[in-house]
Amino acid sequence: MKIAVPAPFNLKYTLECGQAFRWREIDGWYCAAVKGQGIKCRQVGTDLEFFTAPQTDNVALIRDYFRLDDNLTAILREIDKDDYIHGAIEKYKGLRLLRQDPWECLVSYICSAASSVKKIGQDVDRISKMFGNKLELESYLTHTFPTPEALARGCVADLCACSVGFRSEYIHEAAKAVASRRLDLESLRRKPYEDAKQILLEYKGIGEKIADCVLLFSLDKLEAFPVDRWIRRAMQENYQECRDANDREIRAFASRHFGRYTGYAQEYIYQRIRDESRA
DNA sequence: TCCCAGGCGAAAG
DNA sequence: CTTTCGCATGGG
Known part of the structure; x- marks a missing residue:
């Protein structure tokens, strides 16, 4: 096609x-x-x-x-x-945000805490292999990302076996919340950004940065501006107003500086600072 | 071997 | 309220 x-x-x-x-x-x-x-x-x-x-x-x-x-x-x-x-x-130019599945996005970014992009991928692959279903496409073999029910049924020890370390309890708690309908991720799409964010922040292992990532990458909140260690550095070093700013002040600046699509700005800045520091 | 990685929560100031 | 520190694990 x-x-x-x-x-x-x-x-x-x-x-x-x-x-x-x-x-x-x-x-x-x-x-x-x-x-x-x-x-x-x-x-x-x-x-x-x-x-x-x-x-x-x-x-x-x-x-x-x-x-x-x-x-x-x-x-x-x-x-x-x-x-x-x-x-x-x-x-x-041409880099687009994705509209990911909110549940997979949430677990992926819980895994992202104090980790690396490569290890996050390995973690999510291990979780999919252990709890997901086999999938074959044009000779490519993989596994679907597991449903919240599948992860909620599993035990914390199985998650630990996926090498997610201290994040295993956070993931299991999130799985139980979503599987039980206590947390309805899809309903957050219809709520204002701040309301949706406050709901995510109620859960252990989900802080400001991870909540913003889930809202931006899966729930259509293009006004979210996730501040990680790279974005913090890029903003402090390149914007006078952020020289001595904390994360909250950086988000506030980005919001008024870039406007309603500040999430797109975040992703382009992230690429630039990562590329330039790789040298 | 040592340090760092798309942070977070709890303790301490 | 803001700052500091421990956290599991794999990769460079």
Whole structure:
């Protein structure tokens, strides 16, 4: 299956920027399990070629997951407020936020605390292999991310075996909350950003940064601006107003500086600071 | 071997 | 209220 994607669109930047953790590049194709479906895809110019399974040719899934309805040109124009982010926009133009599954996103970012992008992917893979279902797509073998019920049924020791360490109890508690309907992640999509965030903050292991990541990467809160150690450094070093700012002040500055799409600004800045410090 | 990693919660100031 | 420290584990 092949669809034309709206420019700008860059699949590599979108899948390798560190917002999602289970994509693997094999022979020029990106493969992953997304929302219970296997996806294998590649970009050829302005086309996105893909396979999905077990539902074949699932265009709706692709359009939703890659946020193809976002007018990225208009969004980038709106956040292009200064030289620093302008440089990031020029270099990473086509990077799109994803609309991930909220449950997988929540667990992934609970795993992200004091970890690395590589290890998070390993953790989520181990969790999927232990608790998820087998999935085959065009000879690519993987596992779906487990349902909250599957994780809630498991024990904390099994999660520990996935090498998530001190995060295992946080994950298990979240699984029980979602499986029991005490926490309805999908309902947060319809609530105002601040209300949704306060609900997530009630759970152990979910702080300001992780809540913002879940809201931004899976629940359509483009006004969220997750502040991690990299973003903190980038903002303090490049914005006079943030020189001595704490995380709360950095979020407040970003919100008034970049406007309603500050979450997109965060992802472009994250890419720039990561690339420049890798050198 | 040592240090760091898309933080967080609890203790201490 | 803000700052400091311990936390499990794997990778560089």
